[in-house]
Amino acid sequence: MRHLPRDHTQTMDQQPTLIILVCYFGRLPSLFNVFLKSCGYNPSICWRIITDDRTPYDFPSNVQPVYIEFGDVQKRFQRHFDFRISLNYPYKLCDFRPAFGLAFDDLVEGFDFWGHSDIDMINGDIRKFLTREIFELHDKVLGFGHMAFYRNTDEVNSAFAANCRFGRKSSSYRLDQLGVLGQKWHSEWANSAAAYERSTQPVHQIIFSNDKYCHFDEWNVRAYGINDLLLDIGKRVYDGREFANLHIPVGHFELSRLTSVASQRPGTPCVFLFKQGQLLRIIAENEELTFDEFLYLHIQKRPMKNNLVGELPDSYLIIPNCFIPVPKELTFKRVKQLGKRCRFYPEYVKFKIRNIKAKLLEKFS
Structure with missing residues (x-):
């Protein structure tokens, strides 16, 4: 690790x-x-x-x-x-x-x-x-x-x-x-x-x-x-780009195209960990986990469920579309599974439809 x-x-x-x-x-x-x-x-x-x-x-x-x-x-x-x-x-x-x-x-x-x-x-x-x-x-x-x-x-x-x-x-x-x-x-x-x-x-x-x-x-x-x-x-x-600004069209975690190329990691399984004030991205690649730290995570129009029971804990895992407790064992296999690539993201389709409707309404109003 x-x-x-x-x-x-x-x-x-x-x-x-x-x-x-x-x-x-x-x-x-x-x-x-x-x-x-x-x-x-x-x-x-x-x-x-x-x-x-x-x-x-x-x-x-x-x-x-x-x-x-x-x-x-x-x-x-x-x-x-x-x-x-x-x-x-x-x-x-x-x-x-x-x-x-x-x-x-x-x-x-x-x-x-x-x-x-x-x-x-x-x-x-x-x-x-x-x-x-x-x-x-x-x-x-x-x-x-x-x-x-x-x-x-x-x-x-x-x-x-x-x-x-x-x-x-x-x-x-x-x-x-x-x-x-x-x-x-x-x-x-x-x-x-x-x-x-x-x-x-x-x-x-x-x-x-x-x-x-x-x-x-x-x-x-x-x-x-x-x-x-x-x-x-x-x-x-x-103009530092030390933040994690999520790319809207995909369901998995991939950073937007206005961040550095090295940070985007298209298609690479990853999740985020909030750990007592630190924000870490955990990448599953080449049979090992790599941690890098970010200034903030901008969820950007992404619907997120909250599976954290009771008072919000000091540490939790952020997976595509959900907040969950930190697993007892955070293994390579587990991170790869939680952060796997999502080839079809229905929320983005809904987002595009809303945008098209808004533009049509603006044009013909």
Whole structure:
């Protein structure tokens, strides 16, 4: 059994202060308690759950709910802009994430960095991966919507509204860092950047007044976003991909095509182990088990059953579509069987049908 460790020698008094804002409106998902448990294992990081769901939960001491109606959140954003914003449904909040530092200035005050995250995820040991040195050297840490941090300064908090030559610096970076997908769609992305360059409106006004979700908060292989803008105005972006972002079309565990090729492991049987704050992937290959550690697991639209009886344990196994207790013996044969390749995944078919219906409804409405 081979274990790939990571160094973790920093002391907390050297660390920047961090707060993560999670916006969720409507009933919180059934596995919200799993997310909360993983937050509790990162006690030096604060979370604020901005929601209208007042269901009682056992919140860890570093996680606090902020109860607010969606209409009041709309007003928080609108007061910062002299044009009419389009924030008509909760999911559109994703585009507004780069402006969280302004809209929620009362919540982020006093923190060195503020961040945002999704809720369909399990956190690992965040400080182990995002070190003091990374925060010192960068203005934005991580490039995707599921988790990212911004330096809490007036300049960075308002950077989404900056003017620049769109694509001047970001174009070559994308070609180098976004792999085959970035190269495939680069001309479409370049058209997006050129449209912003020609526009008489600033990019944030175009995004924030558009009713559609534009993926402004993260890398988008087809469209210009906040990471591109920050690069183009000379800000420093840390684009580490130490997370496990699941590939939606397959039923087994395979990482998305925007992670490193070595991490994807297409078709290789694997499961994940949450072990008292650590998030480990266990790979069954060549008659042995290999363990590697991740920053977090983004489940990403995948329905998950919970077979954990009673209070959520400190350690559990995550297999495709289910949380289960850790077996007494975690053998090569057992992991290979639990993480075996799924050739047909009906949930993905349902997901595609929902998307097609939504697009047709939008087109003909």
